[in-house]
Amino acid sequence: MDSKRTSEGDAFAQFSIAVLRLAGHLQVAGDILAKPAGQTSARWQVLAAADHAPMSVADAARALGLARQGVQRIADLLESEGLIAYRDNPAHQRAKLMELTAAGRAALADIQGRQAIWANSNGAAFGEARLREATAVIAEVLAALGS
Template sequence: MNRNSRTPSGDAFAEFAISVLRLAGHLTSEGDRLAQPSGQTSARWQVLAAARHNAMSVADAARTLGLARQGVQRIADLLEAEGLIAYRDNPAHQRAKLMTLTERGKTVLDEITARQTVWADALGAETGEERVRQATMLIADVIAILKERGTRR
């Protein structure tokens, strides 16, 4: 078999991967548009949202978001300087502080979430709930496979 030719399954997966990457770019642009009226970006919004779910370290947030720890640290430090998050002591780790939302951070995140709700409702209705749920399950399956492969190396 020619190593440059893929199987039909490989072709399908390659097309899927390219589509997901293109979608990620569009979602980032849309996220920037939704966050901009509150003076934020998609990246800052992601870190704010991670801090809302529960107090977590920058490293935990980076793992959850699938981002580099250094990038999340830089964003978290900017959010702290703007009074949107605060660092507090972490009983599990002396040096890795926990990020928590401040009241101002909660307000900003609520503003963005309100805009995102309208956007998501409209796009979900146009795309169809069942199709979106199926796509979400497929993406979750691929993520799980990739994580499993990563742990076997």
């Protein structure tokens, strides 16, 4: 078995490491943006998923690429704090749909306001064309890896 990487393999390995490092930085930035609203990056993701459309915890987990159990734990915390409510799901008797409450919408809007300023600043620094090209490559890799 040949264990030497090709130049393409080296490029993919470097790409993978860069994406993982970026994910870590984005997690920290998300936590910073969400903290004034009393939230974390993970909680923000679940709030945003519930705002996108009424969806079950399992649907949100799939959309976010996270484990259902982790999303369930966060959703239950958000529900106990009055930020989301569970409602009946006509498509599935046991899998309730998450829905933002007024307090949840307010918390999400608070975070989204800070995120817009942050995103606009970073978007201007890197340029729309470059960012869209990078996004396309990442989406292509995700599709190829089955995510």
